[in-house]
Amino acid sequence: MRERPGRKEATVTASPEVSRLDQEIFDAMAGLITKILAQAEIVAERFAVPVFCAKALHMLDTSMAMKELGRRMGCDPSFVTSIADTLEKRGLATREPSAGDRRIKNLVLSPEGLAVKQRLEADLLSRMPWTRVLDEAERVCLLGLVRKMTEAPVPAG
Numbered sequence: 001m002r003e004r005p006g007r008k009e010a011t012v013t014a015s016p017e018v019s020r021l022d023q024e025i026f027d028a029m030a031g032l033i034t035k036i037l038a039q040a041e042i043v044a045e046r047f048a049v050p051v052f053c054a055k056a057l058h059m060l061d062t063s064m065a066m067k068e069l070g071r072r073m074g075c076d077p078s079f080v081t082s083i084a085d086t087l088e089k090r091g092l093a094t095r096e097p098s099a100g101d102r103r104i105k106n107l108v109l110s111p112e113g114l115a116v117k118q119r120l121e122a123d124l125l126s127r128m129p130w131t132r133v134l135d136e137a138e139r140v141c142l143l144g145l146v147r148k149m150t151e152a153p154v155p156a157g
Contacts, residue, residue: 032129039127047120049090056083056107057092057117063106065098092116
């Protein structure tokens with residue numbers, strides 16, 4: 001249906017079977033996310049870092065502005081400061097002024113931080129359900145489906 005000014009887009013009413021299927025997919029995805037987060041907490045604890053620091057380690061490959069890290073993690077700048085403090089206290093990262101603008105602070109992994117990141121990610125990936133129960137072709141298919149869903153436009157409103 002073509003949308004005309006002043007007119008709302010028509011909504012499609014799903015059959016009870018489709019609604020039930022969508023609810024089952026939602027519940028299964030929520031269960032998977034819960035399982036992934038639980039494993040992330042276990043691994044983070046094994047490496048003696050909070051989960052949010054493990055996430056930051058994952059996102060840090062090179063020098064990154066703290067503001068950009070906050071944007072990628074979807075958190076407040078003050079929380080990024082807390083993350084940076086925690087990583088610095090553990091010797092996993094340092095804050096450095098940006099070469100382009102010395103007012104901007106970049107977070108940079110230390111050699112130890114890079115080593116912890118690599119071990120932490122390897123441990124976490126080995127615990128993911130798809131690595132244990134899906135063959136390579138199934139994982140390729142799953143990746144395609146997940147990317148298709150995450151790249152889909154979000155409905156307005």
